[in-house]
Amino acid sequence: MILVSSYNSIIFVLLMKFIRLFIVLYVFPLFLSKCFGQQDLYIAESANFHLNNGAKVAVFGNIINDAQGGLNASFGSSFYLYRHPGNGLGRSRIYSSSTVSSLTAFVAFWDFYTDNTTGLSRSGAKYVGVDSGFGAIQIEQLVRIQGTHYFVNGIVWTPRSKFQDAYIQYYKDSAKYFNARNNAHIDGYASYSGCTNFILPIGDGNYLRKAGFLNPVCGNYKAAYYHLNPQNENYVIFGKQIKNDSAKYCKDGIIKVSSSEFWHMQGNASTEIQLESLNSIAGYSNFDSTNNFNSKLPSNIVITGFDGHWENLKLTSSLYSLIQDTLVQSKKSIIPDSGYNVFTFALQDTLSTFIPQINQLKAKTIVEKLHLSNDLLFFNLRSNEVVSNIVILLYNVSGICLFQKKIPQLSGLNEVSIPMFGYAQGIYFLKVYEDKNEIISQQKIIKY
Secondary structure, eight states, rough: OHHHHHHHHHHHHHHHHHHHHHHHIIIIIHHHHHHSOOOEEOOOTTOOEEOOTTTTTESSSSEESSSSSEEEOTOOEEEEEEGGGGSSSSOOOEETTTTTTTOOOOEEESEEEEEEEEEEOOTTTSSOOOOOOOOOOOESSOOOOEEEEEEESSSOOOOOOTTTOOOOEEEEETTTEEEBBBTBBBEEEEEEEEEEEEOBBOSSSSSSSEEESSOOEEEEEEEEEEEOOOTTOOOOOOOOEOOOOOOOGOHHHHHHHHOOOOEEEEEOOBBEEEEOOOOOOTSSSSSSSGGGTOOOOOGGGGEESSSEEEEEEEEESOOOOTOOOOEEEHHHHHHHTTTEEEEEEEEOOOOOOSSOOTTTHHHHHHHHEEEEOOOOEEEEEEEEEEEEEEEEEEETTTOOOOEEEEEEEEEOOOOOOEEEEEEEEEEEEEEEEEEEEEEEEEEEEEEE
């Protein structure tokens, strides 16, 4: 009998917790909306509204905050911002009155719930300088979250033209979010302040287009997604003239830059960049068709950042599938605020990227006219003087030497061929040395 009684007590406690949660999440908000409609919460410049541990507050309407930290919250508190069809006209906004600068006003939550069922926001990601909002839940000053941001329903919008002071900030390493998706994310700017890896739930109001900071030094990082051509030289983006992908503005092997999307990213400390590729949806990627690769492999896609030139930030792994939608990470760490502005995807030419083809300053011999034809690798060795002990080596990606040839003496023009019959498709490395182990050439070869 004791066991049965204990079991029934446990069931009763769990049932009461479920009923309480149901009342808080559904019954209480519904009661408020029916009784009061849309209501605004005003916090004066000298006021302070504090949520203690366990407190739960729901607002169907606007939060007009004129104070610095005018609304703040303790661990374990929850704030719900609703926008439902039954709450009258208007939007649910967090903003300052016209008499107070939003640069000084902000609110801080622990757990923050955004629930917008009036419909999705119109995409703002095609507009750089827009002040008026499109979404039903609008964040028009700094909103700091130290606990969890729950995306219950709908888009949360921030004005991109006010990116310096209107955004959602995931504050410190305790911050996180839950259930971000295509129809529920931040259409605008979000930031992270901390020391651990973090991926921001940003997009364009139609699709989630995440951006992340990996292996960051402790700092402040911010980003927004734009469904725009970053090479449009007719406008200045965030104070910098962005150039096209002509050869004079590209370096480290970049040969083609996306003309359909970019991420504006800021950061005051060193980090690796992470972007989400979207090749399966038309209109978002320039690399969703084999016609766009200029006979290059999909693995030639890299992340690029503009710092006066389109710089190759490389990838830690390659995009081997044309329709692969995934988060990819730059191999190079940078400080975004050190001259960078926009980031996007690009195509690199791996045959001439990163590896010096000819050490003409030191070597007496030149390698030229390298090409692969009918499973034979051809190139010329040219020297204007007699050179001794030329060594030619071919390796696979595992570092295994597949071919070795030594030329005791060389002068003038000499044609060399290396048979690659039976070699699998993939990447190989050609190394050519001359006397005293001076490297003449070190090149990457791709066999299709």
